[in-house]
Amino acid sequence: xxxxxxxxxxxxxxxxxxxxxxxxxxxxxxxxxxxxxxxxxxxxxxxxxxxxxxxxxxxxxxxxxxxxxxxxxxxxxxxxxxxxxxxxxxxxxxxxxxxxxxxxxxxxxxxxxxxxxxxxxxxxxxxxxxxxxxxxxxxxxxxxxxxxxxxxxxxxxxx
Numbered sequence: 001x002x003x004x005x006x007x008x009x010x011x012x013x014x015x016x017x018x019x020x021x022x023x024x025x026x027x028x029x030x031x032x033x034x035x036x037x038x039x040x041x042x043x044x045x046x047x048x049x050x051x052x053x054x055x056x057x058x059x060x061x062x063x064x065x066x067x068x069x070x071x072x073x074x075x076x077x078x079x080x081x082x083x084x085x086x087x088x089x090x091x092x093x094x095x096x097x098x099x100x101x102x103x104x105x106x107x108x109x110x111x112x113x114x115x116x117x118x119x120x121x122x123x124x125x126x127x128x129x130x131x132x133x134x135x136x137x138x139x140x141x142x143x144x145x146x147x148x149x150x151x152x153x154x155x156x157x158x159x
Contacts, residue, residue, distance in 0.1 A: 016048055021145045024072050025099050027116060029108040032124035037131055038106045042076050078106040085112030
């Protein structure tokens, strides 16, 4: 199932509903060219979660950890600088993908098969003066959420 989102208001609504239905057990894979808005998306979600820290791209740090208003950890990875999937294993990041966390991953293809499957795959592409956001989900968790949203908001879904 795929969702197409054409505006910021739509994106905020879907993200809020997705967060309400998934809790702290969600892995988001974020795709798109550099500068398209992946980190901006993470900032918006951080706001929904009550994160007060400055949210910025972890391109050089590789991972940033933020705490929600309730004290839960949110991890934001950027694997842009990885040259092989083995770097993921060598860095010991597997524990950050354990249940109980919300995890955002930019450039997940650089970590290859070492990463667990994402619950929500989001692709941002430039379109005119804005962005087109496409959500796809390969997991039952993500499919259940998008299916529920589809019933409420059918004009944006593509089956």
